[in-house]
Amino acid sequence: MTAFVLVSEMFTGGWIWREAAARLREAGAEVHPVTLTGMGDRRHLAGPGTDLETHVRDVTRLLDHLDAPEVVLVGHGYGIHPVLGAAGRRPGRIARIVHLDAGMPRDGDPALALVPDGEVKEQLLRQAEQGDREARTGGGEGDWLVPPPSQDRWDRWGSLAGVSADALARLTRLAAPQPTGTLTQPLRLADGASGLPVTGVLCTANGTSIAMVQTVVGLGDPALQALTDPRVTFFELATGHWPMLSVPDELAAVLLRAAAGEGHRLTPATDEPPAHLRPFLLDVPARPRERTGRVDLHLPDADGPRPAVVFVHGGPVPAGVEPTPRDWPAFVGYGQYVANLGAVGATVDHRLHGLDDFGRAALDVAEAVEHVRADPRVDGDRVALWFFSGGGPLSADWLAAPPPWLRCVAATYPILAPLPHWGITGPGFRPAAAVSSAGTLPIVLTRVGLELPEIAATVEEFLTAARDCGADVDVIDVPLGHHGFETIDHTDEARAAVERAARTVLRHLGG
Numbered sequence: 001m002t003a004f005v006l007v008s009e010m011f012t013g014g015w016i017w018r019e020a021a022a023r024l025r026e027a028g029a030e031v032h033p034v035t036l037t038g039m040g041d042r043r044h045l046a047g048p049g050t051d052l053e054t055h056v057r058d059v060t061r062l063l064d065h066l067d068a069p070e071v072v073l074v075g076h077g078y079g080i081h082p083v084l085g086a087a088g089r090r091p092g093r094i095a096r097i098v099h100l101d102a103g104m105p106r107d108g109d110p111a112l113a114l115v116p117d118g119e120v121k122e123q124l125l126r127q128a129e130q131g132d133r134e135a136r137t138g139g140g141e142g143d144w145l146v147p148p149p150s151q152d153r154w155d156r157w158g159s160l161a162g163v164s165a166d167a168l169a170r171l172t173r174l175a176a177p178q179p180t181g182t183l184t185q186p187l188r189l190a191d192g193a194s195g196l197p198v199t200g201v202l203c204t205a206n207g208t209s210i211a212m213v214q215t216v217v218g219l220g221d222p223a224l225q226a227l228t229d230p231r232v233t234f235f236e237l238a239t240g241h242w243p244m245l246s247v248p249d250e251l252a253a254v255l256l257r258a259a260a261g262e263g264h265r266l267t268p269a270t271d272e273p274p275a276h277l278r279p280f281l282l283d284v285p286a287r288p289r290e291r292t293g294r295v296d297l298h299l300p301d302a303d304g305p306r307p308a309v310v311f312v313h314g315g316p317v318p319a320g321v322e323p324t325p326r327d328w329p330a331f332v333g334y335g336q337y338v339a340n341l342g343a344v345g346a347t348v349d350h351r352l353h354g355l356d357d358f359g360r361a362a363l364d365v366a367e368a369v370e371h372v373r374a375d376p377r378v379d380g381d382r383v384a385l386w387f388f389s390g391g392g393p394l395s396a397d398w399l400a401a402p403p404p405w406l407r408c409v410a411a412t413y414p415i416l417a418p419l420p421h422w423g424i425t426g427p428g429f430r431p432a433a434a435v436s437s438a439g440t441l442p443i444v445l446t447r448v449g450l451e452l453p454e455i456a457a458t459v460e461e462f463l464t465a466a467r468d469c470g471a472d473v474d475v476i477d478v479p480l481g482h483h484g485f486e487t488i489d490h491t492d493e494a495r496a497a498v499e500r501a502a503r504t505v506l507r508h509l510g511g
Contacts, residue, residue: 003068007079013040023252051181056085088190148175158241207419233263280333298335314389315352
């Protein structure tokens with residue numbers, strides 16, 4: 001018999017698994033929903049010294065009292081931290097670890113690093129630092145507790161898709177404050193846990209999918225290659241961050257299949273180049289390319305200053321990935337193509353390495369634009385910015401306050417509103433909100449028909465907002481195109497879309 005140990009998200013307790021646990025027991029499984037010290041109906045046990053180690057010991061003690069020969073440890077959100085800590089101490093008891101809409105913390109990471117909402121994270125960090133001081137000095141009354149969200153703020157912790165009003169009210173009513181030490185104490189991973197079978201259950205309405213994970217793995221980050229191990233499997237649930245509340249039957253079914261070793265397995269690296277390193281779909285004559293800092297200039301054969309197109313790659317792209325995006329065939333191809341059409345093509349390596357890096361990446365792009373405009377071969381009053389994929393949110397500032405020299409903004413298979421698990425709530429990186437201020441600025445949007453659903457939803461949100469405000473948007477559809485189609489779909493339809501998009505942008509530049 002398989003025993004499931006279920007460890008829940010911040011602010012909650014074992015009560016949150018009630019429906020899913022009942023379904024597992026009906027299927028014959030042994031189930032142990034965990035209420036960690038200081039949480040749920042054990043909130044009275046919280047104290048200034050309650051930390052991650054306390055919660056790791058909670059799970060470890062439970063493992064020591066189980067007779068079941070196979071134990072599947074399930075960690076939801078924050079719960080993956082005590083799960084991994086306990087698995088490292090009792091690896092021989094664990095048949096599988098399940099990351100339920102949870103991140104992949106590394107050794108030394110505090111749980112605070114995976115809090116989705118950047119504004120909330122800063123607030124919690126300040127509060128946690130104060131709580132740590134109070135814990136060391138023995139002073140303060142309650143400063144070491146992080147209050148749970150109010151009912152209208154739970155969406156800042158993840159998508160509420162599928163959660164009924166009654167379930168949300170119950171979540172709010174039963175939520176308990178989180179001891180700050182559980183968020184700030186670094187996770188210590190023992191070597192014994194590294195070889196255990198793992199399953200990731202991704203909640204697609206929260207902005208993640210198997211296809212997105214496969215894409216990131218394909219970028220070549222060595223730290224992610226372990227996800228292609230055949231002992232690692234994946235499932236998707238078409239719901240938000242709280243599947244035990246929204247789809248308990250489906251969650252129970254997935255956990256049973258995970259325990260049986262089922263699930264999707266990622267494709268490991270082969271001798272074939274990954275999608276982003278395959279050839280560009282157009283055969284483009286070579287033009288001179290110059291590199292300065294993070295910027296490459298693809299130069300036309302023309303006298304006098306020429307208009308420029310600055311290409312902004314997507315992401316996050318893990319630090320250390322080689323080659324970097326400006327050397328990927330698609331961006332070299334775009335830069336060379338517009339250079340052959342008479343404009344300067346500029347490609348940029350910005351530092352969007354993680355979801356906390358949008359601010360830094362925005363500064364990199366602004367710096368690159370100024371570098372391009374200052375080049376004597378560029379007409380600084382005729383510049384277009386062209387954003388791709390996860391670089392789409394970087395267009396928001398330019399849409400919100402277009403400078404007079406910005407003649408066009410283009411976007412290809414873009415993300416145009418932050419995905420739920422990104423935790424970005426302000427307007428700064430939300431093009432769907434910024435477009436209402438774009439005025440008469442021309443926008444060229446290339447939309448692929450085979451887009452990932454979570455990304456397609458942001459494009460539709462943007463287009464709805466654009467229609468409402470009368471923005472000047474030219475949509476170029478690629479009905480049979482995939483995300484990253486320039487190196488995947490070498491079709492006449494795809495080639496025509498690239499040519500039309502580039503020529504439309506240059507028309508707005510007066511080129």
